[in-house]
Every structure is written in C-alpha cells, then in structure tokens.
Amino acid sequence: MEDSKDVMWDWSGNNLRVKVLFSSAGLATQILVNNIEKDSNLLIDVGDGILRDLVTLPGKYYENIDIILITHGHFDHVGGLFSLLAFFRMINRSKKLLLISPSNVVELEGLVKTFFESYGDSIPFELELITIEKDFEIDDILISAFPVQHRGSIIGGKKLPDIPSVGYIINKNTERILYTGDTGYFEQLKEYAKDVDYALIEGTYKDKKTKFHLTHSEAEEIGKLAKHYQIIHQIMSR
Ligand SMILES: [Zn+2]
Ligand SMILES: [Zn+2]
Numbered sequence: 001m002e003d004s005k006d007v008m009w010d011w012s013g014n015n016l017r018v019k020v021l022f023s024s025a026g027l028a029t030q031i032l033v034n035n036i037e038k039d040s041n042l043l044i045d046v047g048d049g050i051l052r053d054l055v056t057l058p059g060k061y062y063e064n065i066d067i068i069l070i071t072h073g074h075f076d077h078v079g080g081l082f083s084l085l086a087f088f089r090m091i092n093r094s095k096k097l098l099l100i101s102p103s104n105v106v107e108l109e110g111l112v113k114t115f116f117e118s119y120g121d122s123i124p125f126e127l128e129l130i131t132i133e134k135d136f137e138i139d140d141i142l143i144s145a146f147p148v149q150h151r152g153s154i155i156g157g158k159k160l161p162d163i164p165s166v167g168y169i170i171n172k173n174t175e176r177i178l179y180t181g182d183t184g185y186f187e188q189l190k191e192y193a194k195d196v197d198y199a200l201i202e203g204t205y206k207d208k209k210t211k212f213h214l215t216h217s218e219a220e221e222i223g224k225l226a227k228h229y230q231i232i233h234q235i236m237s238r
Contacts, residue, residue, distance in 0.1 A: 093125045177198045
C-alpha cells in the first residue's frame with residue numbers, strides 16, 4: 001500500500017476504502033471505492049468535474065477503475081460520464097470497463113450511444129453495459145442494488161427492474177459499504193443501513209421539501225444504524 005498516504009480516504013476498512021471525490025445536490029456526486037487487495041477501483045456515479053477530481057489522485061487510481069456504478073440518470077450523477085469515457089480513450093486505456101446501472105436510465109443510454117457513435121472502432125477498451133436487477137458478483141466483490149424513492153414516479157422498496165433509480169451495497173469478505181443514491185425516506189432504508197461498515201447517506205435538505213430526498217435529520221437517523229456514516233449530497237445554498 002505504498003500510495004495509501006497519497007490519498008485522504010474518508011473511510012478505510014480491511015478490504016475496501018472509500019473517498020467521496022465530490023458530492024453536492026444538483027452539482028455532482030462521485031465516489032471512489034478502492035479494493036485494497038486487488039488495488040482496483042470502482043467509481044459510483046460520475047457527475048461533472050470528474051476529471052478534475054480524479055487527476056488530483058495518483059494515476060493508478062483512475063487508471064484502474066474497472067467498474068462504474070450508476071444510481072440514476074440525473075445530470076449530477078451522470079453528467080461527467082462522456083468526459084471520463086473520452087479521457088479513457090485519450091490515455092489509451094486497454095482494460096475492460098464495466099458500466100453497471102438499473103434499467104431504463106435513458107440519459108445514460110444516450111451518453112453511451114453518442115460515445116460509441118463518435119469514436120466507434122477507435123475506442124481502445126471494451127465497454128460492457130450491465131443492467132443490474134439485484135445482485136452482481138465480480139471477482140471477490142458482491143454488488144447489490146436496491147430500489148429507492150426518487151425521480152418523482154416511484155416508491156422505494158418496489159421491485160426492480162422497472163425502477164430506474166437505485167442505491168448500492170458493496171460487499172467484500174463481509175465488509176459492507178452502502179450508498180443510498182438519491183432517495184426519499186422509506187422504512188426499508190433502515191434495514192439496508194443496519195450494521196453496514198460504512199454508509200454514505202444522501203441528506204439533501206435541512207428541512208422537509210420533497211418525498212424524493214432525505215433531510216439531514218432523516219439521514220442522520222439512518223446513518224446511526226451503520227457502524228460509520230457520512231452524509232453527502234447536501235444542497236449548496238444559493
Ligand atoms: Zn442528485
Ligand atoms: Zn437525482
């Protein structure tokens with residue numbers, strides 16, 4: 001782990017460690033998860049400014065992003081994806097990249113289609129799109145998606161795959177990290193958060209504004225059920 005001192009991790013476990021590169025509602029959210037043993041990385045959501053965030057890290061972190069998880073298609077979660085894919089093309093990435101999302105994320109489908117149409121056979125890496133229905137296992141990591149309450153038309157806890165907005169639990173050797181994605185409050189969130197090693201909980205508003213986001217106090221209530229937590233996706237006052 002000779003580079004561990006180069007990155008200020010928000011949380012470090014025995015198997016995984018996490019850095020919230022940036023998170024603010026309506027601007028951008030991007031979270032880096034490092035698989036310590038393999039020294040590979042997973043990125044959750046790709047908002048605007050992703051390249052500026054990544055290049056502050058040692059190159060091995062962004063060169064070894066093998067998996068990108070997308071929670072939903074709002075611009076503050078996918079707006080930087082085209083830049084990131086084009087950057088990977090520019091630096092001549094050769095490793096395969098997995099892009100995992102719930103189904104029916106039309107914004108994402110459009111971005112990826114444009115990338116393929118623009119660069120076609122000059123893309124030096126394989127990009128595989130995977131629609132997650134519940135669990136996805138890769139190497140030694142288990143990724144579980146759960147439906148959340150977001151995007152104005154859905155109710156948390158309903159079954160996938162018809163819901164285009166999810167949270168994720170990432171599990172390695174019983175170590176678990178939770179990210180709620182964008183969501184309003186629903187009871188099952190507490191079950192998901194209970195006893196996870198590290199929870200990233202959205203807490204968009206100070207006071208109740210909508211049933212599709214959490215308040216700080218709701219986020220805190222859920223976060224306290226985890227062993228450690230951080231509230232992210234707060235809205236910037238303007
Ligand atoms: Zn958002
Ligand atoms: Zn959203």
